[in-house]
Structures are given as C-alpha cells and as structure tokens.
Amino acid sequence: MINITDKTECSGCYACVNVCPEKCISMHRDDEGFNYPIVDMDKCVRCEVCLSVCHVLCQYEPEGISHAYAAYNKDEKIRAESSSGGIFTNLSDYVFSKGGVVFGALFDENYDVRHGFIESKSDLYKMRQSKYVQSEIENTFNTAKEFLSQGRFVLFTGTPCQIAGLRLFLSKPYDNLIMMDVICHGIPSPKVWKKYVALSSEGKKVEKINFRDKTKGWRDFGLRFDYKNGTKKLKVQDDDPYLFAFFRNISLRPACYECTEKSLHKKSDMTLGDFWGIENAHREFSDDKGISLVMTHTKKGQSVLDAIRPKIKIIDADINMVPKYNLAMTHCPKVPPNRDAFFTDLDRLDFKDLLESYCVEPFKIRYNKKLNKQIRKLKNNVKKIIGRK
Numbered sequence: 302m303i304n305i306t307d308k309t310e311c312s313g314c315y316a317c318v319n320v321c322p323e324k325c326i327s328m329h330r331d332d333e334g335f336n337y338p339i340v341d342m343d344k345c346v347r348c349e350v351c352l353s354v355c356h357v358l359c360q361y362e363p364e365g366i367s368h369a370y371a372a373y374n375k376d377e378k379i380r381a382e383s384s385s386g387g388i389f390t391n392l393s394d395y396v397f398s399k400g401g402v403v404f405g406a407l408f409d410e411n412y413d414v415r416h417g418f419i420e421s422k423s424d425l426y427k428m429r430q431s432k433y434v435q436s437e438i439e440n441t442f443n444t445a446k447e448f449l450s451q452g453r454f455v456l457f458t459g460t461p462c463q464i465a466g467l468r469l470f471l472s473k474p475y476d477n478l479i480m481m482d483v484i485c486h487g488i489p490s491p492k493v494w495k496k497y498v499a500l501s502s503e504g505k506k507v508e509k510i511n512f513r514d515k516t517k518g519w520r521d522f523g524l525r526f527d528y529k530n531g532t533k534k535l536k537v538q539d540d541d542p543y544l545f546a547f548f549r550n551i552s553l554r555p556a557c558y559e560c561t562e563k564s565l566h567k568k569s570d571m572t573l574g575d576f577w578g579i580e581n582a583h584r585e586f587s588d589d590k591g592i593s594l595v596m597t598h599t600k601k602g603q604s605v606l607d608a609i610r611p612k613i614k615i616i617d618a619d620i621n622m623v624p625k626y627n628l629a630m631t632h633c634p635k636v637p638p639n640r641d642a643f644f645t646d647l648d649r650l651d652f653k654d655l656l657e658s659y660c661v662e663p664f665k666i667r668y669n670k671k672l673n674k675q676i677r678k679l680k681n682n683v684k685k686i687i688g689r690k
Contacts, residue, residue, distance in 0.1 A: 302340045303351045308555040310357050311337055313488075314466030315438035317351035326351060328437075333644045334492020335554050336437065354472075356465035357561055363598055365566045369620040370595045370606070371576045371586050372613050384431040384513035384522075385575045386593030391609040392456060392481070392571075393425055401454030401477075403428065404445055406436035412498050412510055413491065416441045416459065418448075428458075431513050433547050435488035435554060438463060442470045449475045460485045461562035464569045479605055482567055484574030484594070486629045487557035489547050490644075496652045497543045501526050501534065512544075519575075519591040542660035550634040551643050551659060558636045565620060565631060570602035571595065576618070578626025586616060594627065596620070 303326060305311045313336045318326045325344035328336040338351075352358060374380045374387030383390065393403045397420070404418045405428040414434040418441065419427060436459070445467070448455050456479045457467060464482040471478075498507070505528040514525035514535055523537035524544055538544050546552040562568070576594035580587040595615070597603040606615075624631040643659050650658070 302342075302345050302347060302349060303338050303355065304340070305337050308335075308337065309559045310556065312357070312460075312462035312466075312556045312560075313337065313435060313554065314356060314462050316354040316356065316442065316466030316470045319438070319440060319442035320350055320354045320470050322346075322348065322350060330492065333647070334490035334495075335435070336491075354466065354469040356462060356469055357556075359469055360561065361568070363564075363566045363568045365598075366600070367566045367596055367598045367620055368603065369618040369623055370597075370615050371579055371583055371618050372593050372595050372615040373591060374613055376612075377590075380591055381515065382426075383429055383591060385519065385591040386613075387591065388573060388593040388595055388609075388613060389458070390425060390429065391612050392479070392573075392605065393428075394422060394612075395605065395609050396454050396456040396479070397422055399454040401456065402448055403456045403458070404441055405458040406432045408432070408510065411495075412507060413437075413495065415439065416463075418444065430511060431483075433489055433512050433544070434491055434494045436463075437491075438466075442467055445478075446471060449478055452477060455479070456481060458483065458573075460488065461567060461569070462556070462560070464567070465562055468568055476601075479571065479601065480569040481571040481573055481602075482562075482569040484572060484627055484630050485560075485562075486548070487550060487553035487560075487634045489543075489552040490554070493546065493552045493647065494543070496647075497656075500652055500656075502528075505530055505532070515591065518589045520589060542656040545660040546643070546656075549660075550637050551640055553634060553640075558633055560633045563631050563633055565596075565623060567596070567598050570599045571597055571605065572630075574627060574630070576626070578622075582618065582622055582626065583616060586614075594618070594623065596623070 303317045317338050323344050325341040326338050329339045330336055372386055372388055379390050380387040396403055402418045402420050406414050407417050407427040409415050414432045414436040416436050416438045445455055445457055454477045458481045461482040464480050508529045509527040511525045513522045521537050523535045524541045525535040527533050574594045576592040579592045597606055646655050
C-alpha cells in the first residue's frame with residue numbers, strides 16, 4: 302500500500318485516492334500545507350492497486366513525437382482576458398462543440414484552488430488564467446472516467462504530475478479524451494496562499510483574483526485583487542511577496558525539487574504554456590499581448606490543434622529552443638537555502654512579518670545592489686566622456 306516516508310516522492314496527484322476500491326485512502330495536510338495520502342489500515346485489503354497508479358513509482362516513456370508552436374487566439378478580447386495567448390479557450394470551445402466537458406483548476410467561494418469541470422462556454426472564465434497554487438484533484442479522476450464511459454468528449458487539464466497520475470489511473474487509452482498539461486514551475490503551498498488571501502483582504506470582501514494581470518504587459522504581469530467595494534490592488538512579480546516566494550522557489554512542494562515529469566516529451570497529448578523569449582525566437586510574432594507555447598506529443602494532440610487552426614494565429618517553432626526560454630519545461634527548481642526556515646516560521650511568525658523577512662527585505666537588498674551597480678557604471682561612463690574632452 303502507499304506509505305509516504307520521503308515527501309519528495311509524492312506530488313499529491315490524488316491518483317491513489319481515486320483508484321482505491323475500498324476507499325481507505327484519504328489526503329491529509331502536513332504542517333507546510335501540502336496534502337499526502339494516509340491509508341486506513343483497518344479497511345485496507347492489501348490489494349496494492351494504489352501502487353500501480355503512482356506516477357513516481359511507475360515511470361514510462363511517452364510517444365516522443367513532439368512538435369512546438371507559437372500561437373494566440375484571434376479574438377483579442379479573449380486573448381486579453383487570458384494569461385498568455387488564449388489557446389485554452391480555443392481548445393475548450395472545440396470540446397464543447399462536441400458536447401464535451403472540460404476539467405481544470407478553479408477557485409471555490411473561499412478562493413481555495415480545486416479541480417472541477419464545466420460544460421459550457423459561459424463558465425470558461427472560471428478556468429481561464431493561471432492559478433499559482435496546488436489544486437486539489439479530489440474525486441475528479443473518477444468523474445472524468447464516468448464521462449468517458451458515457452462517450453462524452455473530455456479535455457482534462459492539469460500539471461504534468463496530475464496528468465501522469467490520471468493516465469495511470471485510467472489504465473487504458475480513450476479516443477474521446479484529450480490530456481493537456483501546463484508548463485509547471487512548481488506548486489506552492491495552499492496554506493501559504495490561504496494566509497496571503499486573508500492578509501490581502503484587508504477586511505474587505507474579495508470579488509476577483511487574477512494571478513496574471515496584463516495591465517502593465519504580458520511580460521510584466523502582476524497579482525491583482527479586486528474588492529467588492531470597487532477598489533483594486535495590483536503588484537507586479539517581485540513587488541508582490543507571494544509571487545516572490547513562488548518564483549524564488551521558497552514556497553514549493555518538496556517533490557517539485559525532484560520532479561519526475563521534467564521532459565520535452567510529456568505523457569499528455571498536448572502541453573500549453575507561455576512562449577517566453579518569443580521576441581528573440583520570432584520577433585515578428587512578439588507584441589507583449591501574450592503568446593502561447595503549444596506542444597503536441599501524440600497524433601491525437603496534433604489533430605486537435607489542426608482542428609482549431611482557423612481560430613488562431615500559429616507558426617512552427619524549434620522544439621529544441623523551448624528549454625532555453627522556458628527552463629521549467631525540462632529542469633527542476635533548485636531548493637533555496639531559506640526554504641525550510643520559511644516553513645518553520647510559517648506558524649511561528651505573524652504572516653506579515655514572515656513575508657517581510659523572507660520576501661520583501663531580500664528583494665530590497667538585491668534591488669539596491671543592482672541600483673548601486675548601475676549608478677557606478679553610469680559614473681564611470683561619465684568619467685570616460687569627461688576624460689576624452
């Protein structure tokens with residue numbers, strides 16, 4: 302049976318929970334806020350089915366016929382409302398046209414991130430845009446299987462580890478299933494996120510949260526809170542302590558630092574992400590409005606992409622250039638030296654003080670060093686110009 306002794310060996314994909322015939326596996330949060338499976342030994346019949354769906358234990362080689370593209374939705378309104386190029390909407394519309402359902406991450410009423418499904422275009426806003434929190438899969442693998450067994454077309458989106466878990470859980474291919482993963486930097490703690498939402502609420506009721514607000518451009522995106530009283534708060538990347546902790550790898554799950562799913566050739570049908578570096582790879586395609594990196598890994602994935610071509614702008618890209626601009630595709634994040642101390646202090650310190658210590662002051666120090674270096678360089682250039690005279 303599943304028995305997690307090394308937390309780097311569990312991504313929290315929920316496959317073991319979904320597959321257990323005796324329903325004796327449940328997820329429990331540790332002190333860092335991450336879910337891990339616990340087996341009720343009084344109910345367990347030692348069938349070991351749970352071990353057969355663990356993607357860490359059961360590695361396999363994908364088809365290896367991957368292709369890469371740069372693309373964006375022709376509908377500029379949808380593109381503006383999306384994290385990158387709005388291709389997720391095109392794919393979802395294709396599935397809805399077949400009477401299908403779409404699974405993905407969405408906010409619940411408390412702004413916790415969970416997996417769910419939608420069946421109409423009117424609900425797409427719930428899944429559009431990135432969510433930098435580990436979503437809880439809960440029972441959605443079983444729900445997806447029910448739809449597939451009914452003959453419904455299903456698009457299931459998730460992180461690479463979630464898709465790997467789904468594939469093992471299903472144990473056989475389905476012609477009516479499209480599996481699509483997203484390029485994943487890592488999965489932050491839901492506990493850290495919950496504390497940050499509480500802090501950022503400032504006593505006001507939150508109406509909307511956007512991790513990828515494009516007000517200042519696609520590259521300089523920020524985390525925005527919209528409140529029901531009509532006010533808003535927007536902080537871009539390093540200026541926002543939550544995003545700082547995320548991108549500096551401080552708040553990530555232990556398994557992320559030793560991720561088994563880092564590869565150009567994924568176990569999904571398709572991969573979707575940001576085409577960072579588009580201004581270098583294809584300058585003519587760069588406009589800072591959001592460009593999606595789309596990769597196909599199976600013939601099915603390629604046929605689906607071909608089906609939505611009339612609705613998108615798309616060009617071929619060199620797949621070998623992908624890791625150069627999007628390192629998260631193939632490389633694990635490195636463990637920062639202050640990661641364990643951060644989680645040790647998560648409950649010990651006031652959360653605002655914690656963020657100040659780990660996510661604000663370090664940035665100020667680095668910023669000041671960078672600024673001082675630029676000032677010294679400017680002074681030296683002035684001296685050289687004066688010296689020439």
